[in-house]
Amino acid sequence: MAKPERLAVIGNGMAGVACVEQVLRHQRKFQITIFGDETHVNYNRILLSSVLAGERNVDEITINDWDWYRSNGIELRAGVRVVGIDSQAKALTGDDGSVTEFDKLIIATGSSPFVPPIDGVDKDGVFTFRNLDDTRGLLERSRPGAKAVVIGGGLLGLEAARGLQVQGCDVSVVHLADWLMERQLDAAGGRYLAHKMENLGVRVLCGANTARLRGNGRVEGVELRDGRVLDADLVVVAAGIRPNAAIGKTAGLEVRRGIVVDDFLRTSHPDIFAVGECVEHRGQLFGLVAPLIEQGKVLAATLAGAETAAFEASVPAAKLKIMGVDVFSAGDVRDDQEGVECVRYEDPALGIYKKLVLRDNRLQGVVLVGDAADSRRYADWLKTGEDLSAQRRSLLFPEPLGDGGLDVAQMPNAETVCGCNGVSKGDIIEAIHAKGVNTLAQLKECTRAATGCGSCTGLCESLLKAVAPEFEEESKKVLCGCVPFSQEQLREIIRTQRLKSVQEVLDVYGNGFGCQTCKPALSYLVDVIWCGDHAEDRSARFINDRVHANIQNDGTFSVVPRMRGGVTSPAELRKIADVAEKYQVRMVKVTGSQRLDLLGVKKEDLPKIWAELGMPSGQAYTKGVRMVKTCVGTDFCRFGTQNSIDTGIELERRLENLYTPHKFKMAVVGCPRNCAEATVKDVGLIGQEGSWQVVVGGAAGKGVRKADLLITVETTPQALEAAELFFQYYRENANYLERSYDFVERLGMEKVRKETVYAPEGKQQALLERLRKSKERSYDAWLERDRPSDPTQFVQIQPLEQPMPQEATA
Amino acid sequence: MKWLRVTQVENIPVRQGRVVRFGSLELAIFNLGGAFRAVESRCPHKQGPLADGIVAGDDIICPLHNWRISLDSGFVKQPKEHAETCVKSFPCRVEQGVVMVAIPEDVLREAAA
Known part of the structure; x- marks a missing residue:
C-alpha cells in the first residue's frame, strides 16, 4: 500500500481546521500536520468576546480538543511558527529550525489586527483584540x-467594549467614521446601535480621530484631533484586520492584498492552496465565518480530487449580536444612488430599525437593527x-405562518445552522433521531447549536418542529408590550448580557419605562438569576414589596408575623395582643396558614409595630415563601409517625x-391522615413509618389539585433536601406568576424528577449552591424598620411650608 | 396660584411617589427622574393611594385595581371607558434642591376650610 500523501496546514485557526475536518470526510487519506503559532488547540475565535465578558471560560470555546487531533492521527505542532516555504523542495521551515516536507500545503494563516501608526501605540496597556493571549491580557488589566478606551467601532471593537464593560470598566468607543459599523450599517442604523450601547453605559464618540496616546511608558489617555482627551487605564486598538499573506511571498506565490486563489482555492503553485482570511478571491477579502467554512468545503473536495462546484463568494451578509442587540446587514445598503428606492421601519421606543434598499423591485441591500428575525x-x-x-405591501412584515417548515425542508443537510459552533442541519437531524432530542434546551445541550450568539435559535426551533416527533414549543408568549420577549428569553438575556437591574433590562431591551406587569416580573428575574446579588430597585416592585405589608382596599396594610410551623407561645400572643390594642388594629384574624393577621394598619405605624412584635416578617404580602403548616406529629399525636413540627x-x-x-405554601404532616393538608400545597412532606413522601404541585385555591409524588426517602435530611431541590428548580424555571401546580403540569413530573431528585449529582449540587447563595443574601424584610431602603420608606412627609391661613382664606 | 416648598428632592426616590398634605388637600408627588409631578392622591375609581402605585413612564398605575392615570394631564388612560375621568394635577419645579408645587388659591381656600 502506498504511503499516504503528506498534507501540511499552516494555521490552526477556524478556517484551516474546518477545512481539515472536511478533508477527513473524503476517501482520499492524507498524513496531516498542522502548524499553529498559538500554543492552544483550535478554538472559536468568534466567542473570544464571551470569554472577555466572563460568560465562558477558555475550555468552553475549544472546538477541537487534543483528543480530536490524536484520534484523527493529526500531528499538531502548537507554538511553532512557519517562517518560510520552499516551494521547489516542497518544505516548510519552522521558527524552531525544523524542516517539514509536504506533498500538499494549505496556507490558513488568517489575519492580524491592523494597528494604525498612532503616536504612542507601543505604550504599555495598549492591546489588540484578536486571540486568547490578547483576551487574557485584557482580563488581567480590566477591573x-x-x-478603557476602544479605538474602532466595528464589530470587534464593539465586542471588546461590551466585554470590558461587563468587567466593570468605564468604557468609551472612539470611532473614526460618522457612525458605528459604517461598512455594514447606514447612518440611522448606526445611530440606533449607538443609542442601545449608550443605554448600556458605553460612551460612543463618532467622527473622532485619535491624534496620539498619552502616558509615560504606560498609557494614561487618548488625545483626539479636536483636542478632547479621554483618560485611559487601558486602550484596545480594533481598527480592522489585514491578511497574513507575507508567508505566501516566501513561496513565490502571487500575493496582492491577500494570497491570490482561484475558484478552487488554488494558489499560483499547483500543490499549494490557501483558505480563510489570508486569501484574496476575485479581488475580495473575507472576515466573517460563513464564507470561510464554505471555502474549506470546496478546498477539501479539490484536494480529494472530487472537484465540486466552484467557490462563489455570496453577497456579503453579516448577522451579529452586538452587545445583545441583533444586527443584520447584507448587500449594498447605500440608498443615495440613482434609481434605488428605500423602505423603512422605525420604532425608536423599542430600538428597532429596518431598511430595505430596492432597485427595479428587487432587493439590493438590507439593514436590520434590534430585530433580525426575518x-x-x-x-x-x-x-x-x-x-x-x-410583496410590496408587506416587505417589512413577517411572512405568513406555515412557510417556515418549507424553508427548513429545502435546506441542504450540510448547510450550517449554527455558525458559532459549526453545527449543520444534518447534525441537528441526527441529534433528533439518534438521541431523542425534543426541546430546544436538549438540542443546545446535545449539539451546542444556538449557544453562541443565539441568532439561529428560530431556525433550530423550526427544525425541531419539522423533525422531532414530540417537539414541545417553548412558550412564545411575551412578558408584555414594554419588553416584548418571552420570560425564557428574558432569563437568557439577563444572564448572558449580565443585566443586574430592572431599569437596565427596560432601557436596553424594552421601551425604557415598563409597567405594573413587567416591572415586578423583571424584579423577580434579576433577583433569582443573580442569587440576590443584583441592583434592587424598589420602584419596580409592587407597593407590598416596598413596605413589606399587604395593601388593603382602603389603603391601610395588614401585618402577619412569621410563626414557623404554625407554632407560637404565650409571650408572642401577649405581644400581638398588646400591639393590636395599642395601634387599634381593626381586626385580628386567624389565617388559613396557621398564623395571625393584624388588619387595618397605617403605613407609618408599620416599623413601630414590627419592632414591638420583635417577630420576623411572614412574607404574607409577597410572591415568596409563605409558611409551613404542620400537625402536632410525634410530639403529641398518638398516631404520629414522624416529627412534623421540628x-x-x-x-x-x-x-x-x-x-x-x-406565592409558595408548604405543609409537613406526621402521618398519612394529613391533618395539615400537605397534599394540596406547593410542597408537602408526608410522614409515614420509616419514611417521608415528598409531594409537589398541590393546590387548594381556584382549582383543587392533588400534589404529585416527587420522591419517597428514608430520612428527614433527605426529605428536606428533596424539597429544596424542587424549590430552587421551580424558582429558576417557572414563569413569574406561575404557581407550582401549573409549572409541574406544564413540564410533566417525569421531567421535574429528572431535573431535581434524579438529576446528576453535579446538577443537584449546583441547584443547592445557588439556593444557598440566595439564602445568604436574603434577610428578614422587617429589619428595614432600622435600615429603610430610602429615608421616607415609611415616613409621612411634612411639607416645608404650609400656606398661611390668612393667605389661604384671603 | 401659590408656589409652596414641599420637601428635599432626595426624600422622593426616583420613579416613586410620596403623599404630602396641605390642610385637607392630599397630593401624591412623583419623582420621574429629575422632573416631578403632583396629582391628587386618590384614584377616582375606589380612592386607591396613587403614591403607592408603580410608575410607568409618565403614568401611574393605581395599586388597588391597576387604573392607569396620566401624571401630565391627570386623565385616566385605562380603563378606556373612563377616559373622561381625571384627578387634578399641579405644576411642579425644583429650586435649590427643594421640590415646589403650585396650587391655585381657590383650591388652597377649600383645603383650609
Missing part, C-alpha cells in the same frame, strides 16, 4: 472602575434577485425570606 427571508431575496412587486420549622427556616415566582 471595576478602570477607564433576515433569512431577505437573504433569500438578495440571492434569488426575485421580483418583489407582489421538620416543618426547619423547612421554613431554610427557605424563608426568599422570593418565588408566585
Whole structure:
C-alpha cells in the first residue's frame, strides 16, 4: 500500500481546521500536520468576546480538543511558527529550525489586527483584540472602575467594549467614521446601535480621530484631533484586520492584498492552496465565518480530487449580536444612488430599525437593527434577485405562518445552522433521531447549536418542529408590550448580557419605562438569576414589596408575623395582643396558614409595630415563601409517625425570606391522615413509618389539585433536601406568576424528577449552591424598620411650608 | 396660584411617589427622574393611594385595581371607558434642591376650610 500523501496546514485557526475536518470526510487519506503559532488547540475565535465578558471560560470555546487531533492521527505542532516555504523542495521551515516536507500545503494563516501608526501605540496597556493571549491580557488589566478606551467601532471593537464593560470598566468607543459599523450599517442604523450601547453605559464618540496616546511608558489617555482627551487605564486598538499573506511571498506565490486563489482555492503553485482570511478571491477579502467554512468545503473536495462546484463568494451578509442587540446587514445598503428606492421601519421606543434598499423591485441591500428575525427571508431575496412587486405591501412584515417548515425542508443537510459552533442541519437531524432530542434546551445541550450568539435559535426551533416527533414549543408568549420577549428569553438575556437591574433590562431591551406587569416580573428575574446579588430597585416592585405589608382596599396594610410551623407561645400572643390594642388594629384574624393577621394598619405605624412584635416578617404580602403548616406529629399525636413540627420549622427556616415566582405554601404532616393538608400545597412532606413522601404541585385555591409524588426517602435530611431541590428548580424555571401546580403540569413530573431528585449529582449540587447563595443574601424584610431602603420608606412627609391661613382664606 | 416648598428632592426616590398634605388637600408627588409631578392622591375609581402605585413612564398605575392615570394631564388612560375621568394635577419645579408645587388659591381656600 502506498504511503499516504503528506498534507501540511499552516494555521490552526477556524478556517484551516474546518477545512481539515472536511478533508477527513473524503476517501482520499492524507498524513496531516498542522502548524499553529498559538500554543492552544483550535478554538472559536468568534466567542473570544464571551470569554472577555466572563460568560465562558477558555475550555468552553475549544472546538477541537487534543483528543480530536490524536484520534484523527493529526500531528499538531502548537507554538511553532512557519517562517518560510520552499516551494521547489516542497518544505516548510519552522521558527524552531525544523524542516517539514509536504506533498500538499494549505496556507490558513488568517489575519492580524491592523494597528494604525498612532503616536504612542507601543505604550504599555495598549492591546489588540484578536486571540486568547490578547483576551487574557485584557482580563488581567480590566477591573471595576478602570477607564478603557476602544479605538474602532466595528464589530470587534464593539465586542471588546461590551466585554470590558461587563468587567466593570468605564468604557468609551472612539470611532473614526460618522457612525458605528459604517461598512455594514447606514447612518440611522448606526445611530440606533449607538443609542442601545449608550443605554448600556458605553460612551460612543463618532467622527473622532485619535491624534496620539498619552502616558509615560504606560498609557494614561487618548488625545483626539479636536483636542478632547479621554483618560485611559487601558486602550484596545480594533481598527480592522489585514491578511497574513507575507508567508505566501516566501513561496513565490502571487500575493496582492491577500494570497491570490482561484475558484478552487488554488494558489499560483499547483500543490499549494490557501483558505480563510489570508486569501484574496476575485479581488475580495473575507472576515466573517460563513464564507470561510464554505471555502474549506470546496478546498477539501479539490484536494480529494472530487472537484465540486466552484467557490462563489455570496453577497456579503453579516448577522451579529452586538452587545445583545441583533444586527443584520447584507448587500449594498447605500440608498443615495440613482434609481434605488428605500423602505423603512422605525420604532425608536423599542430600538428597532429596518431598511430595505430596492432597485427595479428587487432587493439590493438590507439593514436590520434590534430585530433580525426575518433576515433569512431577505437573504433569500438578495440571492434569488426575485421580483418583489407582489410583496410590496408587506416587505417589512413577517411572512405568513406555515412557510417556515418549507424553508427548513429545502435546506441542504450540510448547510450550517449554527455558525458559532459549526453545527449543520444534518447534525441537528441526527441529534433528533439518534438521541431523542425534543426541546430546544436538549438540542443546545446535545449539539451546542444556538449557544453562541443565539441568532439561529428560530431556525433550530423550526427544525425541531419539522423533525422531532414530540417537539414541545417553548412558550412564545411575551412578558408584555414594554419588553416584548418571552420570560425564557428574558432569563437568557439577563444572564448572558449580565443585566443586574430592572431599569437596565427596560432601557436596553424594552421601551425604557415598563409597567405594573413587567416591572415586578423583571424584579423577580434579576433577583433569582443573580442569587440576590443584583441592583434592587424598589420602584419596580409592587407597593407590598416596598413596605413589606399587604395593601388593603382602603389603603391601610395588614401585618402577619412569621410563626414557623404554625407554632407560637404565650409571650408572642401577649405581644400581638398588646400591639393590636395599642395601634387599634381593626381586626385580628386567624389565617388559613396557621398564623395571625393584624388588619387595618397605617403605613407609618408599620416599623413601630414590627419592632414591638420583635417577630420576623411572614412574607404574607409577597410572591415568596409563605409558611409551613404542620400537625402536632410525634410530639403529641398518638398516631404520629414522624416529627412534623421540628421538620416543618426547619423547612421554613431554610427557605424563608426568599422570593418565588408566585406565592409558595408548604405543609409537613406526621402521618398519612394529613391533618395539615400537605397534599394540596406547593410542597408537602408526608410522614409515614420509616419514611417521608415528598409531594409537589398541590393546590387548594381556584382549582383543587392533588400534589404529585416527587420522591419517597428514608430520612428527614433527605426529605428536606428533596424539597429544596424542587424549590430552587421551580424558582429558576417557572414563569413569574406561575404557581407550582401549573409549572409541574406544564413540564410533566417525569421531567421535574429528572431535573431535581434524579438529576446528576453535579446538577443537584449546583441547584443547592445557588439556593444557598440566595439564602445568604436574603434577610428578614422587617429589619428595614432600622435600615429603610430610602429615608421616607415609611415616613409621612411634612411639607416645608404650609400656606398661611390668612393667605389661604384671603 | 401659590408656589409652596414641599420637601428635599432626595426624600422622593426616583420613579416613586410620596403623599404630602396641605390642610385637607392630599397630593401624591412623583419623582420621574429629575422632573416631578403632583396629582391628587386618590384614584377616582375606589380612592386607591396613587403614591403607592408603580410608575410607568409618565403614568401611574393605581395599586388597588391597576387604573392607569396620566401624571401630565391627570386623565385616566385605562380603563378606556373612563377616559373622561381625571384627578387634578399641579405644576411642579425644583429650586435649590427643594421640590415646589403650585396650587391655585381657590383650591388652597377649600383645603383650609
